[in-house]
Amino acid sequence: MKPSVEFRNISKSYDNQTLVIRDLNLSIERGEFLTLLGPSGSGKTTALMMLAGFEMPTTGEIFVEGQPYSALPAHKRDIGVVFQNYALFPHMSVAENIAFPLQVRGHGPKDLDRRVKAALDMVRLPEISARKPAQLSGGQQQRVALARALVYEPKIVLMDEPLGALDRQLREEMQIEIKSIHARVGVTFVYVTHDQGEALTMSDRVAIFRKGVIEQIADPQTLYDRPCNAFVATFIGDSNLLRGTIVGRGGGQATVAMPGGGTLDARAGDNGAGKDAYVSVRPEKIDVSAGCIDRGVGNILAGTVDKTVFFGDHVKVSIRLEGGQLLAVKTGTTEPYKNGQTVTASWRAEDCVAFTAPPTRDTAVVETTVQV
Structure with a gap:
């Protein structure tokens, strides 16, 4: 079956110098x-x-149901748009608003x-x-606005940040x-947002844009669970990104030595040959308990509680690891932790991934990528 939409080798520049879209194939x-998800300016x-037909590609062609669309005026495309x-x-x-698209198409x-x-x-x-x-x-x-976009039964509906002006509760309801x-109408939806939670909630697939290219779809x-690089790992949801050094590889796994002592076992996220490692682990995948470290057991790191923040259904605990890096953990609300308290953090090797490609400027490694 042919795809509904194809972007073939699409590039776009507004000034004939800087590409905002680079050789897009989708x-x-x-x-x-x-x-389509990404930070501001990602394309x-x-x-x-x-x-939609409001911009023209600089190079390449867009196909809808197998037909070239790049030269077709916006009003002749069978596409609904919600802004x-x-x-x-x-x-x-x-x-009258909903009827307008029908009137311009000559419906009785x-x-x-x-x-x-x-x-x-x-x-x-x-x-x-x-x-x-x-x-x-x-x-x-x-x-x-959605009813107006759907009333003439278009092939495709495009939605550009449609919920951005709504409050949180209404946004979640919408x-x-x-x-x-x-699900009821079965029309192809292409949705743009910078809200990661919104994308994860609504989508069959998500295309992560960065600097005009798709990093992962x-x-x-x-x-x-399986980000392809450090940018995707830190852009989608909360994630810690810990610095270390690769000391062993094999079978899709990596062993990473941490600056403060101890090692972490992780899934290998890329095939880079470098020694520098950036280990991504989600805060909710980490267990924390009071006490000292047992270095003979798996992924366990020692640290002290730096800060705790209460969120109602969970508490975020910021742990200062022995090497100085911060680790953010999501825990239940029943176990209180005090600033300066000695704790251990532990997680499974399959719940973290090690990347050797250095983080880019927009994923620069700081003490943690999670704010607590």
């Missing part, structure tokens, strides 16, 4: 929910705008009324058709609602 399956929104600011017409009612009144009603039912807002956008909450406006609508579980 296939999006029909009916997939794909999220994710530019990729979306080229697919962060909703872009609703303030002088029109909700029904009967078909128009039927489709508008179905679209409002789909987003669970059948009772607000006569209201103006100013009379709606942010969540309602977002649903109306994440579930959008994913539910996607995979399902959320794979990205979280």
